[in-house]
Structure formats: C-alpha cells, structure tokens
Amino acid sequence: MNLILTIAWTHVRYRARQTLVAILGVMTGVGFSIMMAAMMEGSQDDFIKTLVDALPHISVTDELRQPTRQPAEMTYAAAEFHGLTPEVRRPGIKNPFATIASLQTWVPGALTPSVQSKAVLRFAGRNLTVSIIGIDPRTEADVSNLATHMRQGTLKSLYRSSNAILLGDRLANKIGARVNSNITLASAEGATMSATVVGTFHSGFRATDETTGYVLLKTAQILEKQTGIVNEIRVRTSDPMQARLISERIGEQTGYKSISWQEAQEDLLSAITLRNVLMYTIVGAILLVASFGTYNIISTITHEKTRDIAILKSLGFRDRTIRTIFIVEALLVGLVGAALGWVLGYLLTRGLASLEFKTPFSDYNHLPVLYSAKHYLLATGVALLSSLVAGYFPARAAARLHPVDIIRGAT
Amino acid sequence: MSAALIEARQVTKILSGIVPVTLVADINLTIMPKEFIAITGPSGSGKSSLLYLLGLLDLPTSGDVLIDGVSTTRMAEGERAEVRLSRLGFVFQFHFLLPEFSITENVALPMRALGRLSPRAITARAEELLASLGLGDHRHKTPDQLSGGQRQRVAVARALANDPPVILADEPTGSLDSAATTQVFGILRDLVTLRGKTVVAVTHDLNLAAQMHRRIRIVDGRLAGDEQVTASDVPS
Numbered sequence: 109m110n111l112i113l114t115i116a117w118t119h120v121r122y123r124a125r126q127t128l129v130a131i132l133g134v135m136t137g138v139g140f141s142i143m144m145a146a147m148m149e150g151s152q153d154d155f156i157k158t159l160v161d162a163l164p165h166i167s168v169t170d171e172l173r174q175p176t177r178q179p180a181e182m183t184y185a186a187a188e189f190h191g192l193t194p195e196v197r198r199p200g201i202k203n204p205f206a207t208i209a210s211l212q213t214w215v216p217g218a219l220t221p222s223v224q225s226k227a228v229l230r231f232a233g234r235n236l237t238v239s240i241i242g243i244d245p246r247t248e249a250d251v252s253n254l255a256t257h258m259r260q261g262t263l264k265s266l267y268r269s270s271n272a273i274l275l276g277d278r279l280a281n282k283i284g285a286r287v288n289s290n291i292t293l294a295s296a297e298g299a300t301m302s303a304t305v306v307g308t309f310h311s312g313f314r315a316t317d318e319t320t321g322y323v324l325l326k327t328a329q330i331l332e333k334q335t336g337i338v339n340e341i342r343v344r345t346s347d348p349m350q351a352r353l354i355s356e357r358i359g360e361q362t363g364y365k366s367i368s369w370q371e372a373q374e375d376l377l378s379a380i381t382l383r384n385v386l387m388y389t390i391v392g393a394i395l396l397v398a399s400f401g402t403y404n405i406i407s408t409i410t411h412e413k414t415r416d417i418a419i420l421k422s423l424g425f426r427d428r429t430i431r432t433i434f435i436v437e438a439l440l441v442g443l444v445g446a447a448l449g450w451v452l453g454y455l456l457t458r459g460l461a462s463l464e465f466k467t468p469f470s471d472y473n474h475l476p477v478l479y480s481a482k483h484y485l486l487a488t489g490v491a492l493l494s495s496l497v498a499g500y501f502p503a504r505a506a507a508r509l510h511p512v513d514i515i516r517g518a519t
Numbered sequence: 520m521s522a523a524l525i526e527a528r529q530v531t532k533i534l535s536g537i538v539p540v541t542l543v544a545d546i547n548l549t550i551m552p553k554e555f556i557a558i559t560g561p562s563g564s565g566k567s568s569l570l571y572l573l574g575l576l577d578l579p580t581s582g583d584v585l586i587d588g589v590s591t592t593r594m595a596e597g598e599r600a601e602v603r604l605s606r607l608g609f610v611f612q613f614h615f616l617l618p619e620f621s622i623t624e625n626v627a628l629p630m631r632a633l634g635r636l637s638p639r640a641i642t643a644r645a646e647e648l649l650a651s652l653g654l655g656d657h658r659h660k661t662p663d664q665l666s667g668g669q670r671q672r673v674a675v676a677r678a679l680a681n682d683p684p685v686i687l688a689d690e691p692t693g694s695l696d697s698a699a700t701t702q703v704f705g706i707l708r709d710l711v712t713l714r715g716k717t718v719v720a721v722t723h724d725l726n727l728a729a730q731m732h733r734r735i736r737i738v739d740g741r742l743a744g745d746e747q748v749t750a751s752d753v754p755s
C-alpha cells in the first residue's frame with residue numbers, strides 16, 4: 109500500500125471510536141441529504157407531471173396580447189381621443205378551424221378547439237358557479253388526460269343525450285347529483301338549459317374536480333349564445349418542456365394570447381425554485397455540520413501526533429507529504445461515511461416512499477420520491493469537499509510544525 | 520570540492536523574541552568520513568542546537584551548513600528534506616518510534632519515503648538491519664513490546680535504513696540504564712569501525728565521550744574545544 113495511505117489508515121484505525129463517530133456524522137449527513145433530495149425532487153416531479161397532464165400544455169385564448177386599436181386611432185396617428193365608445197369586438201377566435209389547421213402543419217403535438225364558459229349550476233335547490241368547458245370528444249383525448257380520469261361514463265357519453273355534461277366527482281358529490289341526474293345551467297349570457305349528467309371524472313386537483321363540467325362544443329356555444337364560437341385552442345406538445353417556445357411562436361403567428369403551462373403556473377414554478385434553494389441550503393447545512401465531526405477527528409489526531417509528525421519530518425518527510433497524510437485521513441472518513449450514507453439514504457428513501465400520506469390538494473397515497481444517481485453523487489461530492497476542507501486546516505497546521513520545537517519539548 | 524561530509528561555516532542561531540537568545544554563535548566545524556565525534560558541554564550550552572543545525576533540522580540565523588560540499592541554507596524545504604532522508608540518519612534521546620507500526624515497519628519508513636527500493640527489498644533490508652542489531656526475533660513486535668535499549672537499537676536501525684554516511688545522535692543513551700547504554704554505545708562505535716559511518720553524538724556522559732575519536736566542546740553556544748585523539752588513545 110502507498111506510504112501515505114498506510115500511515116493515514118493506521119492513524120484512523122487506531123482512533124477507532126473517534127473515527128467511527130466522525131464517519132457516522134458524515135453517513136448521517138449524506139443519508140439524510142439523499143433522502144431529502146429524493147423526497148423534494150420526487151414530489152416536485154410528481155407535481156409537475158400531474159400539472160402537465162391535467163392542463164393543456166398551451167392554451168390559445170381569444171384575448172389579444174395588445175388591446176384593439178379604435179378606428180379613430182387608426183385614422184389619426186398623432187391625435188389622442190377621449191370619451192369615444194370603444195368598438196365592440198366579437199368574442200372568440202376568428203376562423204378557429206382554419207387556425208387549427210394552420211398550426212397543425214408545424215406544431216409538434218395535438219390541438220383541439222374548446223369553449224370556456226361560466227355558468228351557475230342549479231340542482232336540488234343549490235346554486236354553484238362552475239366552469240363549463242365545451243370539448244370535442246374525438247380530439248380531447250389527444251390533448252388531455254380527461255379520458256383516463258373518468259370515474260363513470262366515457263367522453264363519448266357526451267353524445268348520449270342532447271345536453272349532456274360530465275361533472276367533477278367532488279362537484280357531483282357536493283350537489284348530490286348522480287349519472288342521469290338532470291341539472292340546470294344558467295350562463296352569464298342569459299342562456300338557461302337543462303342538462304343530463306352522463307359521467308363523472310376525477311383529475312386529482314381539488315379545484316378542478318369541485319368546479320368543472322365538460323359538455324360538447326355545441327352545448328357550450330349555446331350557453332355562450334354564439335353559434336360556432338371557439339374561444340380557446342388547447343395544445344398538447346410532444347415535449348412539454350418545449351411548450352414555452354412553441355407558445356411564443358403561436359402567439360406571434362395568430363396574434364392571440366397563447367400561454368404555456370410554465371407561464372400559467374409561473375408562481376408555482378417560482379415557489380418550486382425557492383423550495384429547491386431551501387432544500388439545497390438545508391442539505392448543505394447538514395453536510396457542513398457533519399464536516400465538523402471530521403474536522404474534530406483530524407484535528408485531534410494531528411494534536412496527538414505532533415511528536416510523530418516531528419519524527420517523520422526529521423526523517424526527511426516533506427511538508428507536502430505530511431499535509432497529504434492528514435488530508436487523506438479526512439478523505440477516508442468522508443469516503444467511508446459517504447458510502448455508508450448511500451445505504452442509509454437509500455433505506456430512508458425506501459422507508460419514506462412506503463409511508464402513506466393524504467394531502468388536501470391531491471390524492472397521493474404514497475409520498476412520491478425520486479431515485480436519482482445525481483443525489484448520491486452530489487451528496488458524496490459535498491461530503492468529500494467538506495471533509496477535504498475540514499482536514500486541510502489541521503493538516504496544514506501539522507505540516508507547519510517545526511520538528512525541533514517538538515523534539516526539544518519531548519526531551 | 521571538499522571531502523568533508525558536513526561543514527559548518529560561521530554558523531549562528533539566535534532565537535528572536537523580546538530578549539533574543541543566542542543558541543549557537545560563530546561555529547566553524549568540518550566533519551570528515553569515518554569520524555566518531557562527541558559534542559559535549561554543560562546543559563543549555565547549545566550542543567543539541569548545533570546538532571539540529573548540522574542535521575538540517577533547523578536553519579541558522581547566519582552562516583552556512585554544507586553537506587557534501589553543497590550549501591544548504593538557500594535550499595527549499597523539500598530539498599533539505601531530501602538531503603535529510605538520503606544523507607543523514609538521526610537517533611534521539613527517546614526512541615521516537617511510531618507506536619502503531621511494527622518495528623520492521625518503523626525501520627522501513629525512511630526507505631519507503633525515499634522510494635528507491637522495491638517493497639520486498641525494503642522489508643528484507645529492514646529485517647536484515649534489525650537482525651544485525653540483535654532484534655531479528657522481535658521484528659513483528661511493536662515498540663511498546665520492547666525494552667528501552669531494544670527500542671533505541673530499533674531507532675539506530677531506522678537511522679541506517681537509507682544507508683546514510685552520517686548518523687547524528689542526540690543523547691542516544693540519555694534515557695537508558697548502564698547495560699543498555701553500553702550496548703547502544705557499542706553499536707554506534709561499530710557503525711564507525713565496521714561500517715565506515717560517521718557518528719556525531721551529543722552527550723553529557725564524559726566517560727562515553729572519552730571513548731570517542733574527537734571531542735567537540737561547546738560552552739555558551741561557542742566552540743570551546745575541538746580535541747582529536749588517535750585510535751590508540753581511545754580506551755576500548
């Protein structure tokens with residue numbers, strides 16, 4: 109074995125109890141870091157996946173990015189007008205099916221038209237404001253997971269009766285409606301209609317399941333009192349991460365407001381970033397605390413070994429060699445601690461994944477965790493780095509010892 | 520080029536502080552091959568300080584120490600360490616062996632640090648050295664399993680590990696009983712007479728000094744005497 113390694117190994121081996129405590133410190137730090145990272149990133153990935161699955165990747169609505177210019181403004185560029193009655197713009201996307209056909213030529217993914225509407229739902233004496241979404245069941249499955257979220261009935265059940273509606277299961281439970289129940293919808297435009305519940309769905313998002321109903325495009329158009337209206341085009345891209353770029357291009361091409369899921373959930377994603385910063389700070393702090401143990405053991409060994417250091421130096425060992433011996437000792441502690449930390453981290457993650465949780469926001473049965481080599485390597489890297497730093501300062505002090513001072517002291 | 524192994528030229532060592540202390544002042548000394556030298560003097564006279572300066576363990580405040588004719592004061596720490604490792608061997612009053620290692624491993628340390636021999640050759644030489652000093656049967660033992668005299672013999676074996684021409688010994692028998700003193704002193708003498716080494720030993724034992732070939736006396740850090748005696752004058 110290499111001389112430096114031999115001496116380093118002998119030192120740590122002969123301080124078994126102190127070394128073990130230091131190793132346990134690093135092990136705990138690495139283990140809990142891995143567990144925390146697995147838990148945080150697991151829940152984040154799961155959350156984003158649910159978010160991406162539940163919502164369209166891109167939503168193109170009939171709102172314009174820039175407010176419509178009034179006729180007088182277009183005629184007189186240098187003049188400013190006040191008190192004019194603004195021109196009323198007909199809601200909805202112009203030529204929606206031509207627009208969809210045009211986008212389909214280059215957008216990687218699927219598109220579907222829909223109508224977003226608000227209505228008051230009346231049933232059994234209860235009035236609830238709900239979001240009504242008019243969809244095309246033939247293309248809906250291509251852009252959302254609604255088909256897989258169905259608890260009762262299918263998307264095609266919407267064809268079963270003239271004014272059919274699919275309700276979120278929480279909404280149905282709230283009002284006591286069941287399949288084949290007849291409800292009344294009253295829109296903001298003044299349209300009132302009876303509708304038959306033909307199915308229920310469960311998306312996992314409480315807000316959606318409590319306030320949303322799906323109807324056919326045609327039914328929603330009646331509620332909006334506007335035949336042929338389509339006020340939203342929903343897009344599912346092949347790669348969800350490309351949604352922001354594609355959304356910008358769609359916005360430029362159509363002039364309509366096009367929002368990617370990232371833009372729509374910007375606050376949440378910012379919160380996730382903040383959470384990650386917090387997580388890595390805590391993980392770093394854990395490993396830093398663990399490194400104090402390493403510093404302690406290396407510092408103790410160097411203090412105990414001052415005489416040996418003097419001997420080695422008098423024999424002709426260089427300062428660099430002495431320094432390396434103690435740094436290697438710290439790295440040995442870090443390495444063994446990290447290796448054991450991997451095992452602990454894996455077991456903790458497994459244990460955490462087996463626990464059952466229930467949150468008011470979603471229906472996770474188990475805490476989602478992510479097993480990633482990145483977490484193990486990152487924790488090991490930080491542990492080794494902190495061991496290196498923890499070992500460096502006592503090692504440097506050891507290398508600087510003047511052998512004559514120690515030999516004189518001993519004699 | 521000088522044939523001297525070690526040469527001290529106007530060597531002075533002053534410890535800085537509020538009141539500077541002169542340990543060694545203006546020493547001129549030449550140490551030739553196969554010499555058996557005693558450095559004597561009262562306690563605190565600067566004997567050990569001179570030895571540390573000659574052994575490159577300490578840097579002089581002024582003057583120069585030449586090893587094999589090469590000035591060492593301007594050498595980098597690494598170069599001085601290399602000279603210590605290959606050209607000088609040290610024996611101290613206390614054995615200063617590493618307690619966790621076997622005595623064979625202790626003797627092997629300087630050879631491993633120098634890295635000129637294969638691991639097998641290093642072990643063979645360490646065992647051979649121990650055997651030549653009557654410790655062949657103890658080679659697997661650790662220092663705490665040996666007597667004081669035996670430990671000091673291991674320290675001598677370690678000093679000889681890289682076959683240096685000079686052994687510097689600081690009170691090598693200072694912590695030993697009379698029997699062990701006789702034994703260790705005999706070994707040091709044999710190093711000169713049988714192996715052709717130069718031994719420079721600091722000692723306050725005038726009886727031992729009387730048996731050595733050259734006696735250098737230090738008083739208040741200065742050279743107070745340098746007496747060369749012929750082999751026939753030395754009591755056996």
